[in-house]
Amino acid sequence: MGFPFYSISLTRQWALGMLLAVAPLIVAVGYAIWSMDKHNRRQNELVESTAAINRQMSALQELVKELERSARQFVVLQDARFEKIYGEKYAKLQEQAMALERNIGSAKMSDMVSQLLRVTHRSALSITSPDKRDAAPEQLSTPKGVEAEETLNEVVGPEFEANSLGRLTAIFNSAAEITSNITVLANDALNASLAEQKEGFRTTQWWLAILGLLALPASFVIMVIWSYVITRPLNNLSQTIRRIGEGELEGSAKVEGPEEFQVLGKRLEWLRENLELIEQQKSTFLRHVTHELKTPLAAIFEASALLTEEIPGPLTGEQRKVVEILFNNATRLQEMIQQLLNFNSVRLAAGGPRQSLELPDFLHKSIERYRSLANANQVYIEIPKTSIHVESDLVLLEMIFNNLLSNAIHFSPPGSRIALGWGKTEAEDEPAGWWLEVRDQGPGISKHDKEKIFTPFFQGDNKRQGATKGSGLGLAIVAECLRHLGGDIQVMDEEPNGTRFYISFTDYT
Incomplete structure (x- = not known):
């Protein structure tokens, strides 16, 4: 000061x-x-x-x-x-x-x-x-x-x-x-x-x-000014504690101001450094564990594929059910490992360079990748015909869309529709940008769950359709990607049922 x-x-x-x-x-x-x-x-x-x-x-x-x-x-x-x-x-x-x-x-x-x-x-x-x-x-x-x-x-x-x-x-x-x-x-x-x-x-x-x-x-003006001067370090301290609590460990936690706040700031800096070290150790541990799990998981997939094709010999009906259970759980384990890798990488990523792209062409690859899953669940995907030109980080944007589309397919009942949408922001009171939305006709999200769905490993009251269960990391990955991209997400209810995820970005073009 x-x-x-x-x-x-x-x-x-x-x-x-x-x-x-x-x-x-x-x-x-x-x-x-x-x-x-x-x-x-x-x-x-x-x-x-x-x-x-x-x-x-x-x-x-x-x-x-x-x-x-x-x-x-x-x-x-x-x-x-x-x-x-x-x-x-x-x-x-x-x-x-x-x-x-x-x-x-x-x-x-x-x-x-x-x-x-x-x-x-x-x-x-x-x-x-x-x-x-x-x-x-x-x-x-x-x-x-x-x-x-x-x-x-x-x-x-x-x-x-x-x-x-x-x-x-x-x-x-x-x-x-x-x-x-x-x-x-x-x-x-x-x-x-x-x-x-x-x-x-x-x-x-x-x-x-x-x-x-x-x-x-x-006297009142002096009190207000002096209160601001005195409480400003307290506000900075509160913001530092909130930032550390939300896992944002970049930057120093030292606080300027009275002697008491400086001492507390030094202790927060010590805490931040230790938490940062723990995060690094945790990330290293996750990388090693997931890498070590991939090798035996690949062997399980190979064995289940051989059994499904009856290479060792014919299978009875009961044996086929056991092989199916083995394959489904191996698939779930593979998805969880991949989600853990994605979550860990996006948390530590600083964000890549923004590239210019045609949004429909870029998202078409992900849509085709999930087309077979949608057909298997009897879910129809509606794609708009409009085309917009944007700039974004390709890796993070793909993670966002893949997780939203995957969740929509898994939570949609057979015979329902998933509507995709995108466009430019046209409101005068908002900065220039673009938006992306995914709407489904699933069971929706309760008000209580909306406050927690972006928390890692959280799974709400409504479960996914099919045998493969979720990891609880999909929306957490979306939130981390948006934090790096500076985007905002809104979760709204659809009538008569379903959920709408609306994401807005600032236009950097």
Whole structure:
């Protein structure tokens, strides 16, 4: 696979996969915690700022009232202590106003604060006694943008004593109006901050929803991909075991992947090598045994032929029956030996070269070879008149057709027909190729037997016609030949009875 982690243990791979799968969820939860913490901090700051502004506004309003009260007391009582108190209150008012300006931080608030300080400064000058007018600018802080001398000339005149209370009323009415405007402006600023906070919270909610919707599919996709990465060696291992179980011993059985699979792959490779050695020994044994059996079998055939021709002397009826039994069993033994040789050779064969041929002409030889057997069993063979040109391995194709035709003849009752067929594949959804079929009118094959008929030495419930019994290798040889040729076989029932073997090949022309 090329991944550096691909050879680590399966347990570590699963742990790493789970960590990767939950990573999007961890990111989503982490972002949610961070966002909520950020929102809470902003909310706390807004609450603290609101409380501070409210305190400053209350203090500002209270200081304006105290300034007015001190100014009136001074005008009425002409007591210097109230003048001093007024100066102290004015300093506090200036401090609170500047703090409020910093908290709000807007140009309008700066203008409002400047107006308030200018108005209250006029009040300070208006209550200053005539002998202290010249010192007023030095005794009281002058607000930013206010010229003390101009203010003094504006508020101090020859009618100062008579109009002091009237002036105070007008000045502090103006101060109250400015304070009210400052309160409205502060509330607007707080509402704007609150709206901004709500909008930020809604944005955070949307992002959390989007992240949550993306995190779950992302985790699922990671789990699917990781499961494929981890289970792929398991699938390869399963295919290797299946291949060995089906007798396909070519190729290595080693498996790439986690450490556990590599160890198991090495053991499978050891098993494959031993099975391959056993197969070779078995094939060698079969060749030797069948070869050794042919010589005495030939002698038995020769002896039975001499007895049948009564060369040693005339035979009685009972003796003829014994000779017939001897001949039939020798024939069966010869057929089994030949089938064993064919099965062994086709299993070990790699397949010969494909040759071009006219299918009807090629199959005609096999048909004529079995013509006498068909006539003896009173079975008629129907041959199509169509001709097709194909490419195939001649030896394997002949084995396939011979076994199918032989089975059809042996399982067909007297007076029945065997229909042969061939042609080119014409379906659009199938690759170009050709097909061959053999249909008989025998007893058919049960559903249970259909699953086993291609197993070596298996014989179903329905037995062959005649004295010679089968070896159970015919269809196994057909299956092995088709495996080498890349063909496919289907077994279907015929109506009202019988079996249809349909074989399809890919066209290599």
